[in-house]
Amino acid sequence: MSTTLLPLEAALPAEQTTEQDSLVRVRDLKVQYTPGSGLVLDGVDLDLFRGETVALLGSSGSGKSTLMKSLTGFAPITSGTVQACEFNVADLRRGQLRRLRSQVGQVFQQFNLIGRISVLTNVLTGALHDAGPVNLAGSFRSSDRRRALELLDRVGIAHKAADEARSLSGGQQQRVAIARALMQNPRLILADEPVASLDPRMSRVVLELLQSIAREENIPVLVSLHVLPLALGHSDRIVGLRHGQIIVSGRTNDLDAEQLAPVYDIDDQGEE
Template sequence: MTAVSTPFVAPSTAGAQARLPLVTVRDLRVRYAPDAPLVLDGVDLDLHPGEMVALLGASGSGKSTLMKTLTGFAPISGGTARVGGFDLNNLRRGQLRELRSNVGQVFQQFNLIGRLSVLTNVLAGSLYGAGPLNLLGTFRSEDRKRALELLDRVGIAHKADQEARTLSGGQQQRVAIARALMQRPKLILADEPVASLDPKMSRTVLELLRSIAHQEGIPVLVSLHVLPLALAHSDRIVGLRHGELVVQGATSQLDAAQLAVVYDVDDEEEED
């Protein structure tokens, strides 16, 4: 594939093109070794600008592997996957870095550097596009301005100078979201972002992610375990069971009974 400097369709693109999927996955199959069982088996998925999609599945269903595949961290054994203008079946090393620079990631454990300030943690999100000053640990004034604006966007600008480790779990997750936005991502992947938060803060974080999807035109794929949260805070729901796609549809057309098949498993396996 020929390298493309700006392969992603901008979220602001007008008309029908804006509704073209940013992510297209067809008949995706993933196994980690030639003789190993399939972790994903025949998965289809589209992600469009401006939507929040909840990814449901029990432990071992393949949720984490699907997200890893979209950033080139899991091998594709069959089928196709495209993220923006990148063909994930045929990525060169330089393209892999560019792909990852366009994908913001939010994790369950926040992955902040606790002894550094909240502002510095957010600024770290700009390192994917680092110039010489950034690499030396000095950030441009425009980066600092943007980082403060993003902290205000997530509601914790007043914590900018505090060490990240002094914040509550919910506050740290909002810092992590601001850091992901600092990349100017075209796609956000949130892997169990509320698993360690209380119910109230879980709702706050998911509302924030959904508002980012809608207002910024960035597709957000968020993996969840709790059905009520998925039903309350997503536009579409995708359900995996033993690596296979068993549910996919608009959230408004699904209910808990229809989604029960996602968790109809005989045994619990270790999360992939």
């Protein structure tokens, strides 16, 4: 693997290419949702290393969400292995699955905030991930509140802390969702089409934020996208999925639009 062509800011420290540092290791993963139906993922290999942002590129129906879900046990692992945060995902009992999920920050297209409560409380819910049901109205530690405010400051919207989440713009809501994910002290962030509902400018802001978080927290960020220029502009590595198979994979700086064109098979567009 060549790193000599990379500009300094995109280069990863050498130790990040060693196997023990991979937070996610997927081998020959096959996923079939129902017996007799086709394979949604067909022999996928994937490694995610600390500090890197990996764009998962593919058109609708190619299997991006399924691959992400398989990392936290939300998709059936029909065969192959999935290791995430040192867990062997196919074998987990309920308690272990909850522990794994508490270590994985998730960001979604639709933000998934609680609209009628404050931005600050939404972020604080990230701290509850491993705590079971609690009363949202009280019982947050002041250290948690301080940290939630710091995180809101980091994503650039501390001044909105007291506002109802639903009053924010889409880009602001997604930044709240990212702060909420960070509140978990995640070892890994999965962002499934995080900018599909945002305008181009805000898409860039959110993707830059995710990439800076990967670097500063030294954690992997896997972000699914279906827009090629966004993937080329905001990732360290690109994995291109088509019909449940990885057909392109490499360092972003080594790839161009032409090499990635096969990801966009027109038949993949899911006409329904």
